[in-house]
Amino acid sequence: MSPRPRQRRAVFLLAGALALLLLALGVWINREVSAPSSPTTAIPVAADSVDAENEGRLVNVTGRLSVEQPATDPQLGLRAADAIVLIREVEMLQWQEHCSAGTCTLATTWSPTLIDSTRFSTSAGQRNPDRFPLQGERFAGKGIRLGAFVPDVDLLLASLESTPRPVSLDEFPENLAASFSAVDGALVSGNDREHPAVGDLRIRYRIVPAAQVTLSGIQQSSRLLDPARIQQP
Secondary structure (H helix, E strand, O other): OOHHHHHHHHHHHHHHHHHHHHHHHHHHHHHHHHOOOOOOOOEEEOOOOOOHHHOOOEEEEEEEEEOOEOOEEOOOOEEOOOEEEEEEEEEEEEEEEEEEOOEEEEEEEEEOOOOOHHHOOOOOOOOOOOOOOOOOEEEEOEOOEEOOEEEOHHHHHHHOOOEEOOOOHHHOOHHHHOOEEEEOOEEEEOOOOOOOOOOOEEEEEEEEEOOEEEEEEEEEOOEEEOHHHOOOO
């Protein structure tokens, strides 16, 4: 065979390969253009109805949060009207050791966690309690809704800012009010509000209020779930 026919054959083969490559590229481009949105991109949906077509998808819902029964602290008897979630924060006055340049001193501080005074390098009998008599906790209202959707508490706390909720003694039962003082919107236990002692508690509250919000969550029936808590396959 002469060189010329071989060259023509090579040209035909190259042209055929190029045509197949362009065809494959066109199919890929068409697939990418027509592909559904990424699962990490929230789909905007109306709050007044639940579309079963969005089951398992990340949806973006805007509306006003509502609650049938506002959040309540059952231990202390505080009822926060119009609160979706009530958050109780508890601190205890404790000794804290501070060391610098080989010298250690003790001072009191409000702390939300226990400080182990047995590990102090110096002590003149100052000891902290070994437990909190009351723990911080969160309380959700009953019948929380965002239009037709029921958002999980985890999603609410992850997505929305809580706001301080100052309290006064007249919001609590009389027996509790006799053991606490109201200081700057917080409850402080003990007999001397101006000079609290080690072991006294300071209790503050925060709330997630009923308000106009936008939530992005995984739709599961009528529920909205926190995407961070959905186990990926």
